[in-house]
Amino acid sequence: MKFLQHFDIEVIKYREGAHELEFQVTDRFFDEFEDNDLVNKGNLTVRVKMDKGVNLIEMDFKIQGSVHLTCDRSLEEFDYPLDIEESIIFKYGSEEKEIDENIFMITRDTPSINVAQLIYEFILLAIPAKKIHPDYRNELDEEESEAEGQYVYFDSESEKEEESSNDEPGSIDPRWEKLKKLK
Template identity: 40%
Template sequence: MEKKLRDYEIGIAKLSNKKHFYEFELDDSFFKLFEGEIILGGNLLAKVELDKAEALLTFVFDIKGHVRLTCDRSLEEFDYPIEVTETFRIKYGEQNAELGDDLWQITPGTQSINIAQHLYDYVSLAVPIKKLHPRFLEEEDEEDENDILIYSSKSTGNDAEDGDNNDDEDIDPRWDALKNLN
């Protein structure tokens, strides 16, 4: 049975003002609902706590499990562990509007909230930019340890003088004339 986006709706109109708890399974059929090539599938459990107050709805998402990704180096599929906790708030107002990344405004007559996009976004944001199969992670760590970055914004007096002397010998005479324009 294929899941539909309606499976992720929470009816808020008839809820009493208190905490409510929900659980959603995010499996391969969930990820097929979204167009994206980052996450191939997965098996996660999303626990959602909804604290309904008179003028504010506060959702706390606790998502744990793993997603299936494609390694950027070897193109092999692998499971990547995900553990996410996020908070999202909705307040009541005159019109529906997105007031920020984690704050929406809805009209008092809104009957339900669909949280599927929020679940997908939170999981997607937990995926690293560089997706490496676990067998390559040790190699990456070793490479990072061996790399040495040296940065200096000051030059020693001798280096500056030596550089100037060498540069003077190779300077085009037209540039030499410009030095005297101070």
């Protein structure tokens, strides 16, 4: 856990105004998280633009790089590029708590904010649910486009013709007409 202290932003040291910070996310970063099943390796650069005001601190995160994933289809490993932009607001208040997913309350005497967990969550949320190796993405797109037409039983032209014939007064659907003959 000492490694994650590298991701502390000592907000008490900074004056009001804009500040820029940079962090490097490597394999060691992902090793620090116990519940990490999705990402074990990666190389990313995190740039934080911090705007410290009188009543709040606004942080804009720009995360760029790649993470090492395992394909769900072929189990081959591949690098997945990431380009993430997120914003977090820290408001000053009487206690430390999470107000919203993007708004946190901190006390005025909070010496530092550790952004490691935020960065980790941003990375995990940017990973697609279906991790497909780039070599198999084209095959997947073709399969999906072929499967799209499998469940269509009529085309829109015949449907429009039926609707227009049913709208005319006195016209009877030919199917109903044949049923009337059975009487």
